[in-house]
């Protein structure tokens with residue numbers, strides 16, 4: 001069925017990883033950041049860094065994708081304690097969905113209350129341009145429709161409830177803050193708000209699939225984030241998620257365009273600085289909450 005069966009890491013295993021990390025660092029992060037494909041430079045903005053290779057962290061999977069460095073970076077952004085994943089895990093790497101989302105539970109156990117996720121995505125909305133930044137207001141979870149949900153398996157109430165709502169997945173206050181900060185920074189003409197649709201990847205989508213997703217109400221398509229959002233909300237953290245539109249999804253049979261990972265990484269480089277400024281400014285303005 002799905003890789004490595006339904007069961008994830010136990011609360012005790014997650015706690016062991018979190019305690020190992022806490023024993024190595026002085027700071028107690030309040031904000032957790034996940035960097036999308038080609039967007040890892042964000043982690044370099046942190047001051048007083050303490051960096052761990054994923055290979056050195058107990059229970060952590062390894063990054064296998066170009067553009068995902070595979071490092072967990074602790075530090076401060078304008079004085080606010082943060083932890084940043086410089087590289088995330090994806091279903092198509094062959095990891096179970098529980099393994100893909102393990103770091104989010106570790107964030108929670110480290111004391112994080114707000115999670116900011118970034119990703120690279122294909123633009124489905126015909127008004128979107130390459131280089132637009134889309135604040136995610138909602139998602140469509142395609143693997144979830146097929147029964148692949150990170151909360152499958154026994155529920156441990158120490159993380160969260162059995163049946164969490166997802167109608168409030170994306171925090172409205174953070175979304176407004178992102179809009180406000182974006183306007184202040186002069187990003188008005190490339191800042192969007194829309195619906196992200198996740199697929200398993202690693203193949204990019206067909207023209208018919210893109211047309212279908214557009215009809216379903218998706219504005220952008222990608223291969224990550226949603227599973228992390230579900231796990232973050234399950235354990236009560238607030239979520240903001242941003243998609244960088246790195247390429248236009250191919251919607252026409254006459255088109256010669258083909259989605260490719262190189263273009264995704266190149267667009268990441270072009271907009272990295274603006275995305276970094278948006279995230280860092282937001283982090284300084286976030287009010288701390290203990291839970292959502």
Ligand SMILES: O=P(O)(O)O[C@@H]1C[C@H](O)[C@@H](CO)O1
Nearest residue numbers: 036037119120223224261264
């Ligand atoms: O980690 P993200 O969602 O940013 O990565 C996207 C999806 C694939 O991993 C890759 C395709 O180019 O970029």
Ligand SMILES: Nc1nc2[nH]cnc2c(=O)[nH]1
Nearest residue numbers: 120121122221222223259
């Ligand atoms: N599925 C998918 N993921 C992406 N990540 C970046 N661009 C794309 C895309 O066009 N499709």
